Amino acid sequence: MAETVNQNPEQIARDKIDKMLSDAGWEIQSKDKINLSASKGVAVREYQTDAGFADYVLFVDRIPVGVIEAKKEDEGHRLTVVEEQSKDYAQAQLKYLKNDPLPFVYESTGTITRFRDFRDPKPRGRNVFSFHKPETIAEWIRKGNSLRDRLTKLPSLNPEGLRPAQIVAINNLEQSFKNNRPKALIQMATGAGKTFTAATFVYRLLKYADAKRILFLVDTRNLGEQAEQEFMTYQPDDDNRKFTELYNVQRLTSGYIASDSQVCISTIQRLYSILKGEELEESAEESNPNESTWMEQQMNKKQPVPVEYTPRVPIEQFDFIVIDEAHRSIYNLWKQVLDYFDAFLIGLTATPDKRTFGFFNENVVSQYTYEESVTDGVNVPYEVYNIETEISSKGGVIESGWFVDRRDKLTRAKRWQQEDEDTEYKRNDLDKKVVNPSQIRNIIKEYKKVLRTTIFPDRFDEQGNYEVPKTLVFAKTDSHADDIIKIIREEFNEGDDFCKKVTYKIDEDPKSVLNRFRNSYHPRIAVTVDMIATGTDVKPLEVLLFMRDVKSINYFEQMKGRGTRTIDSEKLREVSATARSKTHFVIVDAIGATKSKKTDSRPLERKPSAPMKDLLGAVTVGVADEDLFLSLANRLIRLEKQITEKEQEKILEFSGGKNLKQITKELITAFDPDAIENGAQELIKNIPEAERTPAQYEEAKKEAQEKLALEAAKTFNGQLNDYLENVRKEHEQIIDHINIDTVTKSEWEKTSVDQAKKTIQKFTQYLEANKDEIKALSIFYNQPYQRRDITFKMIQDVMEKLRMDKPTLAPDNVWNAYAALEEVKGKAPQDELTALVSLIRRACGIDKELKPFDKTIDENFKNWIFKQNAGKHNRFTSEQMDWLRMIKEHVVSSYHIELDDLDYTPFDSQGGRGKMYQLFGNEMNEIIDELNEVLAA
Known part of the structure; x- marks a missing residue:
């Protein structure tokens, strides 16, 4: 233990600076014992x-390169005041030497250190963790030249x-560097290509800024x-090689950082463990550190175990740090990782x-x-379909005397029991305390039904089989996910491959299942808790089924983001053969997730007693707080009285041989005055009593x-914490097979009137603005007689231009907007082009109400036939009528018929134009012209 008690403040600061320099690889010498070759x-x-005398002059390879101005620790707030003084030393002539001004200048108290590089275009001091x-x-x-100088010379971006949006982000970011x-933040919608944008500017920084x-x-x-895959597939615009052929990319899976790696990919948890010199539990990287629980409150109150200088990972290890999903895990404990490095910080997030x-x-x-991304066609919009059941909204009662199953949460083993009292459960108890299979089954049955009739009714193949669109189900827990999967397989009458669980706690490799979900036909439905709730790209997804609520705005937006991705139509059909294109996705809300109150971040735990999961997590990462240790000890004392012998054996296995009594004792001892006194006496026993201060x-x-607290904390780890948390939970769930659920609501969420009006207004304005440029629109607006020639x-052409200019005005969206404001005759035609003609006719005023154009053609055809037969009895023979109907069907799909069309399907198989001439003679051309005009009227 260093004796610093009698030293003055200046000497304390010098001692700290000396240690920092030594740790960073500098040899410290006094002015009268200089050996620059040492x-x-x-x-x-x-x-x-x-x-004057500079506090420290730095030499590298015997050449003077910089100075350090040392100040007392209590003058940390005054370091900017002494910048001129340190600059004077840097520009001064050193004794015996004819040196140029020294470029590298530090001011330090040993606690706060600032640094300037005078080679920068506009030298500006910045705080650094060490030297x-x-x-x-x-x-x-x-x-x-310096990095900041090189950044000012970046060449123009090739767009x-x-x-x-990516061009704007990169140009503005590079201006920020200049x-x-x-620090700089890029806010970019999920699915808009954040990682691709990052790969682009990372490539430019490596190539042009060195x-x-x-x-x-x-x-x-x-x-x-996922980031590693993005870098592996990225190919720059000025080289025909892939990124990984040009630069070394290393994803950290241990504490080793390769000296030749130019891009490192790491979790913040792993980097923290590297800086702490500790091994990382494998499970620690599975989910993001929850930055907004009770644990965060504790870290705000108490200083977490600090990161210390690590020579093998110096502060200059990285020039730039790109932080993906920057809204999540960069605060409090984890912020130390970012404060440690002397690097530019670039945040990427969709939901700051x-x-x-x-x-x-x-x-x-x-x-x-x-x-904005939807307007630009980068992402697709969504619609909400609500399913509500009686029990989902109100809960239920299990009456005394009923025989029910009780299921062990961990083993899922069941036992049969007669209930001796009424058990009332609320909606929030579902799938925690009580599982009601009928509630899950009714939601799944209703989902299966409305898929076919309402949500995606056009997904039947030629054999009449329905193809379920790729669906992601959000479940509350792993146990809930298992219940959902079992019922989905039963209700859809499918095998195991049809529906899979994608969480970290499955026997199959979750990456393999996720890859199949993304790229193969099966599974059609995936059920997850939170593994693919955020940041994971599954472009063919068309439905998100919420069977869990979410209280965080950011987390909910991230979950919605799984469905927003656009995908090429051919790629979509590779996994969903009956799909035409991905114009939107659907949120099926079976829990009220779209309507529940949301907060800016995940809500802080405000209960008097914090969740044990948070207590365990806080102790594990080094929060040494007396209230925390005693609270956890109290919980474990109660738990020790409840657990079985088999569970105690598991605890011994995960804790390194300690039982709950030993673990509890260590937690209490960490703040026991007598134990601390004994430890202190042991530490100072070699100092004579008369000399002790x-x-x-x-x-x-x-x-x-601190030693006692560390010893107690070392026991806790991811495996032990998970096991304790699971054992702590109520062991059994009641399986309510008796209360049968019913669907009380199944409907599209109504488009708001204002939103619908805006959509129709935008559509009408777009048609007006382009009526002279696009031939079909010109005819619809200005030359009604020529509608027969469309x-x-x-x-x-209209459809393609609309898709390019205004993807949000897709026919489906505009149709729904009209349906929200007026009585619409019939459903939207399955064919988008037919729907578009209907909408154009309505917007132009040709039709006073919106109706499917194929139905308009049917009506016009019937009226024409009726007129032809007026005063005559069946002007056309049955064979002629068959030909007229074929012409009508052709106009339904192609809007117009030419004489040449008679040489192709379906007419050619019936004898083509020769047969029609045989049937209609010289009237043939007149009838074709007349039908073109009448049907398009």
């Missing part, structure tokens, strides 16, 4: 300059292959693997909150919302307490 980096104390290594400074000098802004190494930081292993904006100094270089005794007590190709 080490690559030498820091000489009190070196004389013509401006840079001599090898780093040697490399900087070898490169000549080819990039979306407009302005030496340390960045040494860039970190891509995520908070789950799943996101890390107030903390995110604050963390990135409100430097938002790009804001691209989901609404009160400060030494207090320091010894603090160190003893061809399939003309309508296709």
